[in-house]
Amino acid sequence: MTSIGNENLIQSAQILRALTHPLRMKILHYIDQEQTVNVNKIYNTLKLEQSITSQHLKILRLNDLVIARKDGKCMYYSLNYDRIAMTVKAINTFIEEEKKEDQ
Numbered sequence: 001m002t003s004i005g006n007e008n009l010i011q012s013a014q015i016l017r018a019l020t021h022p023l024r025m026k027i028l029h030y031i032d033q034e035q036t037v038n039v040n041k042i043y044n045t046l047k048l049e050q051s052i053t054s055q056h057l058k059i060l061r062l063n064d065l066v067i068a069r070k071d072g073k074c075m076y077y078s079l080n081y082d083r084i085a086m087t088v089k090a091i092n093t094f095i096e097e098e099k100k101e102d103q
Contacts, residue, residue, distance in 0.1 A: 012090070015063050015065070016087075018060055018062075018065055019063075019065065019087070021056070021059075023048070023052070023056055024056050024059065024060060027042060027053070027057065027060070028065070028066075030042060030046060031066065031079050035078060036078040037076065037077055037078075038075070039053065039054070039075045039076070039077065040074070042057075042077070057077060065079070065080055065083055065084060066079055066080060067079070
């Protein structure tokens with residue numbers, strides 16, 4: 001059985017909430033396609049309001065799922081592939097352990 005501390009459980013839930021929101025999924029997918037993209041291009045291409053886009057990017061940044069880089073007045077975003085891969089690996093490990101327990 002896997003032992004998960006309360007703090008880790010809360011952090012994991014926040015990351016999963018950040019990843020599974022439909023608009024954030026669109027934003028992540030778009031950033032993945034572009035590799036690095038300016039915030040203006042994100043909201044213009046996805047036809048989102050600037051404030052909504054900024055709110056969702058903030059959640060993704062706080063969960064370390066995107067990397068923000070400022071260049072002059074422009075903010076650019078790219079995916080934190082290491083963090084995303086670590087999250088997917090943790091989910092897969094949990095699923096495998098649950099399957100073993102059910103057998």
